[in-house]
Amino acid sequence: AGLRIDIISCVPRLLDSFFDHSILKRAKEAGHAEVVIHDLRDYSTHKQKQIDDYAFGGGAGMVLGIETIARCIRSLQNIRIYDEIIYMTPDGERFEQKVANRLSMSKNLMILCGHYKGIDERVREHFITKEISIGDYVLSGGELPAAVVSDAIIRLIPGVLNDETSALTDSFQDNLLAPPVYTRPADFEGWKVPEILLSGHEKKIAEWRLEQSIKRTQARRPDLLQ
Ligand code: ADE
Numbered sequence: 001a002g003l004r005i006d007i008i009s010c011v012p013r014l015l016d017s018f019f020d021h022s023i024l025k026r027a028k029e030a031g032h033a034e035v036v037i038h039d040l041r042d043y044s045t046h047k048q049k050q051i052d053d054y055a056f057g058g059g060a061g062m063v064l065g066i067e068t069i070a071r072c073i074r075s076l077q078n079i080r081i082y083d084e085i086i087y088m089t090p091d092g093e094r095f096e097q098k099v100a101n102r103l104s105m106s107k108n109l110m111i112l113c114g115h116y117k118g119i120d121e122r123v124r125e126h127f128i129t130k131e132i133s134i135g136d137y138v139l140s141g142g143e144l145p146a147a148v149v150s151d152a153i154i155r156l157i158p159g160v161l162n163d164e165t166s167a168l169t170d171s172f173q174d175n176l177l178a179p180p181v182y183t184r185p186a187d188f189e190g191w192k193v194p195e196i197l198l199s200g201h202e203k204k205i206a207e208w209r210l211e212q213s214i215k216r217t218q219a220r221r222p223d224l225l226q
Contacts, residue, residue, distance in 0.1 A: 001031055002032045002033050002157070003032070003033045003034070003107065003108075003109070003154065004033070004035075004036070005035045005108075005110075005150050006035075006038060006076050006108070006109070006110045006111070007110075007111045007113065007150070008111070008112045008113065009037060009039065009040060009141075009142070009143055009146070010040045010041060010051055010064070010113070010115050010141075011115070011141060012039045014143040015037050015143050015146065016037060018147045019035045019037070019150075023155055023161070024150070024151065026160070027155075027157065027160045032154070033154045033160065035154075038072060040064075040069065043068045043071045043072040044068045045068075051064055052064050052065060052116055055117065060118075061117040062116045062117060063116065063118055063120055064116065064118070064119040064123075066119075066122050066123050069112065069119065069120075069123050073085065073112075073127050076110060080108045081107075083103075083106035083107055083108055084103065084106065084129045084130045085128050085130070086109060086111045086128070086129070086131070086132055086149070087112045087114065087124060087130070087131045087132075087142075088111060088113055088114060088132055088142030088146050089114055089118075089133060089142070090133050090136070090138050090139075092132045093131060094133055094136075095132050095134045095135075095145075095148070095149060096172070097152075097170070097172040097173060099132070100149070100152040100156060104153045104154075104156035104157055106153075111142075111149065111150070112128065112142070113142030113143050113146050114141065114142045115140075115142065132145070132149060133145075134148050155167060172224075175217075175224045175225065176217050176224065177220060177221060177224070178213065179212035179213045179216065180212060186198060
């Protein structure tokens with residue numbers, strides 16, 4: 001039961017600590033999701049565990065080769081069927097909430113993190129089923145992007161969040177930003193919490209929150225309302 005994500009990386013240490021903490025750790029303990037990190041180097045057959053090589057045609061620095069990646073992907077495919085084999089890359093499809101929603105319904109996902117100047121194009125052509133970018137900026141590897149995508153997906157799995165409805169009220173879930181929230185004290189040095197939230201009128205509070213969401217979206221992200 002639960003979603004399994006296999007992440008292939010040549011710097012696996014970057015990911016270990018992230019998945020051993022917070023929400024993701026609890027998700028694992030409760031059986032909702034499991035993330036397994038694989039060191040690409042373990043699949044190299046070279047004497048020095050080499051995984052990259054010079055680019056054909058010159059320039060561009062080192063490129064991750066297809067042989068080691070193919071061995072790694074195929075060994076995982078021998079054990080389970082993957083809904084998607086994802087490559088993290090700045091020229092992929094832009095990651096957004098709708099993509100996270102869709103991916104959170106998967107059984108098995110594989111995520112390949114790129115590094116250096118890229119990976120042999122034939123990997124993308126023949127193994128990868130989905131390419132994702134987390135935004136229009138270039139990071140030095142796909143590890144942080146893979147962690148971002150995994151976090152966004154796992155927190156959507158029913159039961160992972162304490163309050164099961166709370167992912168439904170996230171920003172972006174209805175193309176609206178989330179409304180402001182407050183906690184005690186109701187008055188901090190004269191800065192007061194909006195009266196309506198203290199009133200106990202559930203319906204009025206829901207209306208106020210929707211109104212605030214719309215106002216905030218109009219002010220900050222009018223593009224979402226198109
Ligand atoms: N690898 C490097 N930069 C990236 C980005 N912006 N999104 C996904 N993968 C990446």
